[in-house]
Amino acid sequence: MESSEIRPERHDDSGNTTTVAPITCDVLVIGGGPAGSTASTLLARNGWRVVMLEKAEHPRFHIGESLLPQNMPILERLGVHDVVRDCSTLKHGADFPNDNGSYEVFDFGKSLRPQAGYAFQVRRSDFDKILWDNAITAGVDARDNTKVDRVEFGDDDAIIVHAEGQEFRPRYLLDASGRDTFLGGKLGLKRKNDRHASAAIFSHFRNVQRREGRDAGNISIYRHANGWIWVIPLADGVTSVGAVCFPEYLKQRRGDQEAFLMQTLMSVPDLDERMRDAERVAPVHVTGNYAYECSEMHGRHWSLLGDAYAFVDPMFSSGVYLAMKSAEGCAGMVDDILRAPAHEASLQRRFQRRFDSGLDEFKWFIYRFTSPTMKHLFANPRDFLGVERAIVSMLSGDVFDAKPVLRRLRIFRVIYAITALGMSGRAFAAWRNRRRQLGVEVREETLQRDAQ
Numbered sequence: 001m002e003s004s005e006i007r008p009e010r011h012d013d014s015g016n017t018t019t020v021a022p023i024t025c026d027v028l029v030i031g032g033g034p035a036g037s038t039a040s041t042l043l044a045r046n047g048w049r050v051v052m053l054e055k056a057e058h059p060r061f062h063i064g065e066s067l068l069p070q071n072m073p074i075l076e077r078l079g080v081h082d083v084v085r086d087c088s089t090l091k092h093g094a095d096f097p098n099d100n101g102s103y104e105v106f107d108f109g110k111s112l113r114p115q116a117g118y119a120f121q122v123r124r125s126d127f128d129k130i131l132w133d134n135a136i137t138a139g140v141d142a143r144d145n146t147k148v149d150r151v152e153f154g155d156d157d158a159i160i161v162h163a164e165g166q167e168f169r170p171r172y173l174l175d176a177s178g179r180d181t182f183l184g185g186k187l188g189l190k191r192k193n194d195r196h197a198s199a200a201i202f203s204h205f206r207n208v209q210r211r212e213g214r215d216a217g218n219i220s221i222y223r224h225a226n227g228w229i230w231v232i233p234l235a236d237g238v239t240s241v242g243a244v245c246f247p248e249y250l251k252q253r254r255g256d257q258e259a260f261l262m263q264t265l266m267s268v269p270d271l272d273e274r275m276r277d278a279e280r281v282a283p284v285h286v287t288g289n290y291a292y293e294c295s296e297m298h299g300r301h302w303s304l305l306g307d308a309y310a311f312v313d314p315m316f317s318s319g320v321y322l323a324m325k326s327a328e329g330c331a332g333m334v335d336d337i338l339r340a341p342a343h344e345a346s347l348q349r350r351f352q353r354r355f356d357s358g359l360d361e362f363k364w365f366i367y368r369f370t371s372p373t374m375k376h377l378f379a380n381p382r383d384f385l386g387v388e389r390a391i392v393s394m395l396s397g398d399v400f401d402a403k404p405v406l407r408r409l410r411i412f413r414v415i416y417a418i419t420a421l422g423m424s425g426r427a428f429a430a431w432r433n434r435r436r437q438l439g440v441e442v443r444e445e446t447l448q449r450d451a452q
């Protein structure tokens with residue numbers, strides 16, 4: 001991106017041109033989702049002057065409603081745990097239904113290491129607004145309806161951010177723009193993840209049957225012939241239901257989006273039963289081909305956070321946690337960099353190494369989740385050497401600085417390999433089918449256009 005000395009101009013009521021003075025700050029954050037609000041709050045609390053720019057206006061709809069137990073300490077540290085709890089459903093675990101109508105529960109209370117034995121299912125419009133307001137309370141200059149449209153990197157190391165005719169000059173830039181991947185796109189860093197191409201179609205419903213008792217707030221994760229399905233019980237009797245599908249399947253779609261969504265959900269007999277009296281209460285949304293990563297997480301005086309850095313399939317509800325975890329870690333790193341700029345590169349490298357290693361744990365499971373081998377192992381869990389408890393820990397998000405958990409997850413990988421050998425015929429057929437499905441591209445625009 002080019003450097004420029006041109007000042008933004010405004011026209012006053014008499015038509016005269018005036019030059020708008022640039023706003024200087026320590027940190028500018030693009031995007032006011034969970035990653036942006038978390039990083040902004042923590043940096044402002046440390047005394048830095050933080051500006052956060054959000055193109056939408058809170059409250060606004062967003063997908064990503066199921067949190068993990070490892071989110072809970074972050075909510076505590078932000079001081080919003082109780083207010084989030086009061087508008088959420090309590091989630092004690094994740095359940096994975098079997099073909100015979102029964103289901104296996106991975107209860108967060110059975111983790112390998114002590115942790116909050118619960119999480120929340122949240123309406124993102126409420127949740128993101130709570131985090132946004134919390135950032136304002138911490139002293140962040142948070143501006144919504146303010147879209148960042150351009151960033152320049154000057155020869156003198158200056159970063160100039162342009163938004164709605166205003167110019168900002170931060171010492172450090174954080175991109176938390178989510179799947180818009182503002183900086184990753186502009187700098188050509190974004191890489192589609194070929195190992196996991198999929199798309200999602202989803203909506204909100206009333207009258208979806210919930211599980212009984214302690215399981216009532218569980219997320220249910222069904223497999224269907226062409227991907228997987230989530231069922232997330234929200235507050236006020238509303239349930240979020242969505243299908244993640246391989247591109248080839250979505251390409252076969254005929255008719256309207258709702259019919260396609262319902263046909264996919266009804267293909268699973270147990271879910272068909274749970275949704276017998278369901279009534280849709282929100283539009284049907286479609287999200288196209290969506291797994292990607294950026295080749296760099298940091299550059300000189302800038303970093304990418306949350307979905308602006310990487311997006312993996314949300315199968316294990318890891319997105320919001322990873323966004324907030326990366327934001328918390330990044331806030332600490334930026335704090336160090338602003339105090340000791342000479343250490344910037346090494347601090348950035350250390351942060352990325354640590355974050356990527358946690359992300360890789362999720363990816364390993366996600367890539368294999370729809371395989372017959374994983375289906376078999378999840379349907380027959382055994383706590384051999386603490387492996388099942390380690391899986392619960394992984395499902396809770398306990399994958400950072402978690403040696404005891406990671407050791408047992410390695411044992412699970414061995415068990416997986418041996419089991420796959422024993423099922424080699426089916427495993428190979430599934431692998432070949434999957435390669436074929438990944439070969440087909442479905443673009444979001446195509447999906448939206450077809451839906452009209």
Ligand SMILES: Cc1cc2nc3c(=O)[nH]c(=O)nc-3n(C[C@H](O)[C@H](O)[C@H](O)COP(=O)(O)OP(=O)(O)OC[C@H]3O[C@@H](n4cnc5c(N)ncnc54)[C@H](O)[C@@H]3O)c2cc1C
Pocket residue numbers: 030031032033034035036053054055056062063064065066067146147148149176177178179180182200202242287290305306307308314316317318319320321323
């Ligand atoms: C189908 C689906 C299901 C999912 N389910 C789950 C789940 O159950 N649990 C879970 O944890 N995660 C889930 N996720 C993932 C979750 O949505 C994301 O990981 C999470 O929202 C990332 O937070 P973020 O702050 O990085 O980005 P976002 O929440 O996307 O926030 C980014 C913000 O930046 C703003 N922005 C973008 N561009 C600009 C710009 N140029 N200028 C100013 N502002 C800008 C946007 O308006 C937005 O508010 C799901 C994702 C999908 C697609």
